């Protein structure tokens with residue numbers, strides 16, 4: 001058995017037993033998993049974690065499953081890359097990239113949440129899984145659901161990048177392309193979830209699903225040598241990842257895996273969809289929904305479910321937020337590629353471009369141990385940089401032709 005005590009409403013504190021439910025019946029607040037930290041403390045030690053296989057289940061006592069995991073056994077433990085060349089470019093001292101573009105089977109951090117959601121769905125006895133997706137979740141549920149032998153219903157906005165549609169279809173799920181934006185897809189899915197008793201990973205399984213994001217935070221702490229960073233910059237769609245990274249740091253302090261916690265948490269969004277950052281900048285608690293218009297489609301949630309909680313984390317931790325244009329996103333994708341050899345998707349461009357703004361505005365101290373969360377692989381959103389890269393040198397298959405090209409290259 002695991003260490004989960006139950007579910008608890010984030011608003012009124014009412015407690016519920018572990019079931020595929022997600023809202024409080026009394027106040028409609030979101031439900032969150034609560035653990036027996038006293039029980040975990042002392043059992044989950046640094047030594048025990050280090051002795052386990054390098055995947056996200058090495059922190060399983062802090063994840064909401066009862067038995068052994070059945071999904072995502074090869075997800076997680078992505079590299080924490082010390083980014084000295086990028087740091088030099090930005091005038092920073094200790095800059096790290098949490099590189100979720102690699103290692104995960106579907107090359108985005110969504111493999112973290114799906115690992116937990118599908119393991120939990122199986123424990124609940126579901127044989128059909130579903131999701132409302134901005135792209136990466138569709139890819140991840142399609143893949144891991146196939147491996148787990150689940151029936152899959154995947155709902156996406158019809159305008160999604162072609163590479164993400166193909167990347168999902170190859171696993172042969174039932175892919176439903178909705179003529180509408182993500183917020184409309186999500187509203188439809190809430191209706192579908194009420195009628196059909198499926199495991200909607202980000203609706204009725206959401207309290208469990210969201211816990212998977214904590215593993216990114218645990219890994220950052222472990223890979224920094226058991227310390228929390230001074231600064232973490234997190235891209236926000238629903239705002240869930242940001243709140244869960246914060247929760248992960250707090251838990252590690254609670255169970256004495258770290259001694260101090262002084263991390264400032266920063267939110268990164270595209271200007272074309274920045275309801276969370278707008279609230280942070282205005283210093284208000286109310287999220288004003290927007291109609292998304294940005295190339296960062298994986299972050300294009302105009303009415304973010306965890307937006308309010310994300311603003312509270314930013315406030316509590318002493319962080320801030322920044323939003324960036326599509327042009328800045330593309331420039332940042334290219335900067336990360338040419339300095340560190342890491343090709344991030346549009347969300348990665350949002351994170352780096354926002355960090356640059358926050359460094360320039362003085363909100364991020366150049367001496368701070370800073371971690372940028374790069375959450376998805378650039379091969380998934382090639383369209384975004386198409387036409388913004390250089391061109392190959394076209395030559396004939398002989399040495400003379402090559403040397404003519406070489407002359408051009410050398411004289412650049």
Ligand SMILES: *Cc1c(COP(=O)(O)O)cnc(C)c1O
Nearest residue numbers: 136237238239240241347375376
């Ligand atoms: C989903 C997603 C996020 C953030 O999602 P939240 O809803 O805020 O948890 C960040 N980056 C990428 C690439 C994503 O797919």
